[in-house]
Amino acid sequence: xxxxxxxxxxxxxxxxxxxxxxxxxxxxxxxxxxxxxxxxxxxxxxxxxxxxxxxxxxxxxxxxxxxxxxxxxxxxxxxxxxxxxxxxxxxxxxxxxxxxxxxxxxxxxxxxxxxxxxxxxxxxxxxxxxxxxxxxxxxxxxxxxxxxxxxxxxxxxxxxxxxxxxxxxxxxxxxxxxxxxxxxxxxxxxxxxxxxxxxxxxxxxxxxxxxxxxxxxxxxxxxxxxxxxxxxxxxxxxxxxxxxxxxxxxxxxxxxxxxxxxxxxxxxxxxxxxxxxxxxxxxxxxx
Amino acid sequence: xxxxxxxxxxxxxxxxxxxxxxxxxxxxxxxxxxxxxxxxxxxxxxxxxxxxxxxxxxxxxxxxxxxxxxxxxxxxxxxxxxxxxxxxxxxxxxxxxxxxxxxxxxxxxxxxxxxxxxxxxxxxxxxxxxxxxxxxxxxxxxxxxxxxxxxxxxxxxxxxxxxxxxxxxxxxxxxxxxxxxxxxxxxxxxxxxxxxxxxxxxxxxxxxxxxxxxxxxxxxxxxxxxxxxxxxxxxxxxxxxxxxxxxxxxxxxxxxxxxxxxxxxxxxxxxxxxxxxxxxxxxxxxxxx
Numbered sequence: 001x002x003x004x005x006x007x008x009x010x011x012x013x014x015x016x017x018x019x020x021x022x023x024x025x026x027x028x029x030x031x032x033x034x035x036x037x038x039x040x041x042x043x044x045x046x047x048x049x050x051x052x053x054x055x056x057x058x059x060x061x062x063x064x065x066x067x068x069x070x071x072x073x074x075x076x077x078x079x080x081x082x083x084x085x086x087x088x089x090x091x092x093x094x095x096x097x098x099x100x101x102x103x104x105x106x107x108x109x110x111x112x113x114x115x116x117x118x119x120x121x122x123x124x125x126x127x128x129x130x131x132x133x134x135x136x137x138x139x140x141x142x143x144x145x146x147x148x149x150x151x152x153x154x155x156x157x158x159x160x161x162x163x164x165x166x167x168x169x170x171x172x173x174x175x176x177x178x179x180x181x182x183x184x185x186x187x188x189x190x191x192x193x194x195x196x197x198x199x200x201x202x203x204x205x206x207x208x209x210x211x212x213x214x215x216x217x218x219x220x221x222x223x224x225x226x227x228x229x230x231x232x233x234x235x236x237x238x239x240x241x242x243x244x245x246x247x248x249x250x251x252x253x254x255x256x257x258x259x260x261x262x263x264x265x266x267x268x269x270x271x272x273x274x275x276x277x278x279x280x281x282x283x284x285x286x287x
Numbered sequence: 288x289x290x291x292x293x294x295x296x297x298x299x300x301x302x303x304x305x306x307x308x309x310x311x312x313x314x315x316x317x318x319x320x321x322x323x324x325x326x327x328x329x330x331x332x333x334x335x336x337x338x339x340x341x342x343x344x345x346x347x348x349x350x351x352x353x354x355x356x357x358x359x360x361x362x363x364x365x366x367x368x369x370x371x372x373x374x375x376x377x378x379x380x381x382x383x384x385x386x387x388x389x390x391x392x393x394x395x396x397x398x399x400x401x402x403x404x405x406x407x408x409x410x411x412x413x414x415x416x417x418x419x420x421x422x423x424x425x426x427x428x429x430x431x432x433x434x435x436x437x438x439x440x441x442x443x444x445x446x447x448x449x450x451x452x453x454x455x456x457x458x459x460x461x462x463x464x465x466x467x468x469x470x471x472x473x474x475x476x477x478x479x480x481x482x483x484x485x486x487x488x489x490x491x492x493x494x495x496x497x498x499x500x501x502x503x504x505x506x507x508x509x510x511x512x513x514x515x516x517x518x519x520x521x522x523x524x525x526x527x528x529x530x531x532x533x534x535x536x537x538x539x540x541x542x543x544x545x546x547x548x549x550x551x552x553x554x555x556x557x558x559x560x561x562x563x564x565x566x567x568x569x570x571x572x573x574x575x576x
Contacts (some may be wrong), residue, residue, distance in 0.1 A: 089317070091313070096551065098551065099549070104548070106542075225377060229377070270381050271378055278370065
């Protein structure tokens with residue numbers, strides 16, 4: 001029972017971590033909380049589900065298309081709703097992001113209707129028992145894919161020119177510009193990568209819960225933000241750790257405390273972290 | 288006056304109180320609250336419960352709504368207002384979600400079914416059930432709220448708040464106790480939202496968690512931004528516009544949220560001072576730093 005809950009928590013947590021990475025990268029480079037991250041997650045899921053619904057597209061192609069659509073939406077959002085407001089009081093882009101989030105959510109509601117859509121293809125997932133612990137191969141696949149994406153991201157940021165340029169912009173935008181880094185392009189790239197990861201998270205959750213609907217991004221988006229803060233906002237390992245911890249805490253809390261308050265646990269943790277260790281577990285850039 | 292007009296006028300009055308109180312936090316203190324509907328809801332439930340369980344007369348029920356909401360505002364504000372404004376937005380948003388879940392899960396608040404049968408106000412033996420009288424009562428509360436906030440923002444304390452909003456460090460150097468001011472204004476705004484909630488509960492006579500969720504918090508924020516952050520007449524106009532417009536655009540009801548969201552972004556890009564923003568004086572904080 002305990003191990004089962006732990007595993008459920010890790011699966012949800014891995015997905016939170018993927019979204020949290022988007023938050024943390026964007027916060028790191030712009031100091032902006034992208035409230036519309038949850039809607040980007042929803043967009044990825046919808047594109048994949050709709051493509052698969054046509055019955056003519058291979059699963060992996062649809063998955064990639066979902067990620068690409070989410071990434072493009074993120075870049076477009078940055079261009080339309082955030083770039084004109086760069087340099088204003090932080091309140092201004094924050095409210096703009098909230099506006100964008102409501103806009104996208106209600107647009108999806110108009111286009112796709114409020115009902116849950118099941119995932120169009122069935123997977124033949126089996127349950128393997130390892131040491132008395134039933135491990136569904138779906139959970140295993142989600143965990144593996146999420147961890148794979150995270151590893152790719154870490155390699156990209158640490159070892160490629162573009163990754164290093166993003167880090168430079170996050171550390172000091174003006175100095176990075178003096179060193180010849182095209183800051184606007186790096187910001188766009190950050191949105192591209194962060195949104196692609198959120199899109200992937202959305203697709204995985206659409207498979208896991210077998211439901212895709214316009215408001216699906218709301219709670220995971222908020223929880224992932226809590227995860228980013230828990231780990232230390234601006235820190236990539238922090239976002240991963242925060243996401244996993246939050247997923248586990250939520251799953252155990254729902255099992256042993258009260259399932260009615262499951263969604264409140266993340267926010268209770270968030271408020272406690274902000275009160276006692278606002279810089280997060282791994283020290284991020286927050287203060 | 289038709290019954291429908293009266294209904295809109297009463298709701299408009301309630302929303303004015305809500306928007307003006309949120310404007311104190313957003314427009315004057317420069318902090319973002321995304322959980323303002325939680326205080327509105329706490330006020331509504333406190334008022335309804337005291338009236339239902341202990342038969343409190345309306346003035347006493349409204350007073351307890353103000354005190355309970357204000358108390359919750361103080362309890363949330365004390366530890367969190369030292370956070371930067373974008374963190375505060377998330378904390379208040381989380382607070383809103385938690386309060387919503389408490390309403391949904393507690394037996395006391397009736398869970399998702401809410402509380403029916405809240406008695407309409409009765410003051411000195413006079414029932415305020417007829418909408419005309421209720422409108423008068425609402426207007427009285429609106430005038431009280433506006434007088435209080437007008438006097439506040441044009442006083443020494445109001446100037447101190449604006450100084451905090453425009454540049455917190457400078458304000459501190461000038462000897463302004465910034466945390467105390469922020470907590471005080473947050474508490475006052477929560478208390479006023481509680482008053483609005485109480486008026487709402489005794490008017491509709493039925494409340495459930497649906498009316499006090501994230502949607503309402505965002506609606507209140509839209510009212511403030513539309514009218515102009517940091518402008519009292521702006522908050523009034525914003526509240527009235529967003530009460531009346533949805534009614535006029537009934538056939539576009541499905542597009543309502545789409546319009547709100549688009550409106551927020553478009554306003555911030557093209558007219559960040561809102562419809563009735565006060566020009567340069569109070570808008571320094573919206574300009575590039």
